[in-house]
Amino acid sequence: MRFDGTRVVVTGAGRGFGRSLAIEFAGLGAEVFASARRFETAAETCGAIRDAGHRAHAFTCDLADADSIRDFAEAVADQTGTVDILVNNGAPYLEAGGFTEAEDEEIEAVVAAGATGTILATEHFLPLLERSSRADIVTVVSACGEYGHHRSRAHEAFYAAKSAQAGFTEILSKRLRPEGIRVLGLCPPDFENEDSPGTPGALRAASLVDTVLFAVSRPRDCFIKSIYFEQV
Ligand SMILES: NC(=O)c1ccc[n+]([C@@H]2O[C@H](COP(=O)([O-])OP(=O)(O)OC[C@H]3O[C@@H](n4cnc5c(N)ncnc54)[C@H](OP(=O)(O)O)[C@@H]3O)[C@@H](O)[C@H]2O)c1
Numbered sequence: 001m002r003f004d005g006t007r008v009v010v011t012g013a014g015r016g017f018g019r020s021l022a023i024e025f026a027g028l029g030a031e032v033f034a035s036a037r038r039f040e041t042a043a044e045t046c047g048a049i050r051d052a053g054h055r056a057h058a059f060t061c062d063l064a065d066a067d068s069i070r071d072f073a074e075a076v077a078d079q080t081g082t083v084d085i086l087v088n089n090g091a092p093y094l095e096a097g098g099f100t101e102a103e104d105e106e107i108e109a110v111v112a113a114g115a116t117g118t119i120l121a122t123e124h125f126l127p128l129l130e131r132s133s134r135a136d137i138v139t140v141v142s143a144c145g146e147y148g149h150h151r152s153r154a155h156e157a158f159y160a161a162k163s164a165q166a167g168f169t170e171i172l173s174k175r176l177r178p179e180g181i182r183v184l185g186l187c188p189p190d191f192e193n194e195d196s197p198g199t200p201g202a203l204r205a206a207s208l209v210d211t212v213l214f215a216v217s218r219p220r221d222c223f224i225k226s227i228y229f230e231q232v
Pocket residue numbers: 011012013014015016017018036037038041061062063064088089090091092093113140141142143187188189190191192193
């Protein structure tokens with residue numbers, strides 16, 4: 001499977017899963033537009049991609065800040081008229097530690113970036129996606145966004161943010177279907193990023209990367225809207 005000529009935007013690409021996905025897309029021929037809260041981390045990811053002979057551009061984007069999201073989309077639009085794949089990956093995690101233990105600011109940040117940030121990023125990139133003949137919007141939700149899920153140690157606010165992402169992708173998938181734009185939400189359980197080696201039997205980031213690549217490389221009559229995983 002190749003992504004030559006495909007323009008892919010990945011948020012939260014400075015580390016973890018976003019970084020792995022950006023590197024993999026670029027290695028398969030995509031031109032990657034990678035953002036992170038700190039420009040240096042996005043630039044580091046893009047440097048690794050370019051060192052391997054592939055194409056990538058670095059941007060700053062704080063998903064908790066509407067202006068930052070708008071600036072990011074405008075900066076990408078200055079470099080390309082079309083985006084083929086938007087990956088809403090960036091989202092802060094918050095450990096439970098008791099519902100009332102978290103600071104108000106932590107709760108605000110988790111919901112703002114995870115829920116509102118995903119919606120705003122999608123809204124601001126939609127005009128670029130609409131110019132593509134093969135548009136996909138991929139959101140890395142979480143098992144915490146699955147109705148009835150309760151196995152994660154995440155804070156209630158993280159569950160709320162991920163449930164918002166799941167609800168958003170569900171309705172957006174239906175509403176963009178007539179335009180031929182596919183909207184996919186993935187609901188993985190805890191998985192092991194390559195920079196945090198792992199629990200035996202746990203889902204690996206590499207397998208999740210493969211799952212995303214599989215979904216977006218399906219023929220255009222195949223609209224996969226949700227992917228769920230069985231936990232160990
Ligand atoms: N790892 C898991 O077990 C797991 C399970 C299910 C779902 N997920 C989801 O998968 C995605 C990636 O997970 P991960 O393991 O790579 O997560 P992670 O290690 O917790 O990293 C979170 C990512 O989101 C970014 N981020 C956090 N707050 C942000 C903000 N305000 N604006 C922009 N970016 C922000 C971080 O960037 P900075 O470098 O700027 O902090 C980082 O790239 C997330 O959506 C996560 O919720 C992860």
